Amino acid sequence: MKSILQTYLEQEIWILIRDKWYFATVIGVWDDLLWFKHRTYNKDTEEDTLWEMVVKVSEVIAIDKIKSVVSRKTDVFMSRLLESDQDVSNHHQEHEK
Numbered sequence: 001m002k003s004i005l006q007t008y009l010e011q012e013i014w015i016l017i018r019d020k021w022y023f024a025t026v027i028g029v030w031d032d033l034l035w036f037k038h039r040t041y042n043k044d045t046e047e048d049t050l051w052e053m054v055v056k057v058s059e060v061i062a063i064d065k066i067k068s069v070v071s072r073k074t075d076v077f078m079s080r081l082l083e084s085d086q087d088v089s090n091h092h093q094e095h096e097k
Contacts, residue, residue, distance in 0.1 A: 016060070017055055022053075033056060
């Protein structure tokens with residue numbers, strides 16, 4: 001895992017650590033440690049916070065290179081799909097008139 005993580009230095013990737021996904025920029029990988037930064041969004045203040053974390057490489061469960069994910073929460077993803085489906089349906093109805 002360490003050598004894989006090193007190939008993503010200064011790149012944004014999804015990293016699953018323990019049971020949580022982070023959209024992170026890998027800063028460094030040394031010995032058995034992964035250093036990365038990620039953002040969190042606070043709905044109440046509508047502000048982003050930039051965090052830097054250091055975890056053991058052994059705590060990394062998975063890596064996902066896909067960047068264009070709408071949301072990893074199923075309900076949010078489904079509602080976006082429904083919105084997209086309605087847009088397509090409305091577009092077809094307009095052309096049928």
